[in-house]
Amino acid sequence: DFFFEFLPMVAFSASLFLYMVLLIVMKWCINWDSRMLSSTCIDLKGENAGSWGSAAYDGEWIKCDSEICTPWGYDCGLNGYDLGDRCPLNYGGDGDGCQPPNLITTLINIALQPGVVDEPLYGGQATVQIVLLSIAFASVPILLLAKPYFLSLKSYSPIIHAEEDSSLIQGNDGEEHDEEHGFGEIVIHQAIETI
Secondary structure, three states: OOHHHHHHHHHHHHHHHHHHHHHHHHHOOOOOOHHHHOOOOEOOHHHHHHHHHOOOOOOOOOOOOOOEEEEOOHHHHHHOOOHHHHHOOOOOOOOOOOOOOOOOHHHHHHHHOOOOOOOOOOOHHHHHHHHHHHHHHHHHHHHHHHHHHHHHHHHOOOOOOOOOOOHHHHHOOOOOOOOOHHHHHHHHHHHHHHH
């Protein structure tokens, strides 16, 4: 029971649900003001020139050759305003790691679009999610089939269900009879337990 029920259940739960809790904690701990500011083009001579040098940005402020720069020195005037290019993190996806992700969409996409992360929290997130999804998928057949298989190997010894009222399984002569189950019943029972 430990190797073929408990460990696969823990692996399945941890690979999806514990990972989601980890993503929630990571999202709370990241300074999103700084990340979003790092991909913001600031016009050094315009209305938002006063935000240059703001303490909201955690990194080093670097001026570019143009009048419109990101805090880390990306020249928006020369290179354009594409968010993927402006973000210094290069984690991939639409926001490249500079915008907070929608975690519900992230969890759904782990199963529906493996390897695709629209708004990553960290570098290599797509690879980690593929590995975790593989662990979850590998644990399901073990949960469904391992116990019935080992019980079928012991087919010479029937499975007995203990009844609270022993009179239900006693015959007319007062003797107790064992209730035997076929392989199909065991598989169905295991599938119900797995779900």
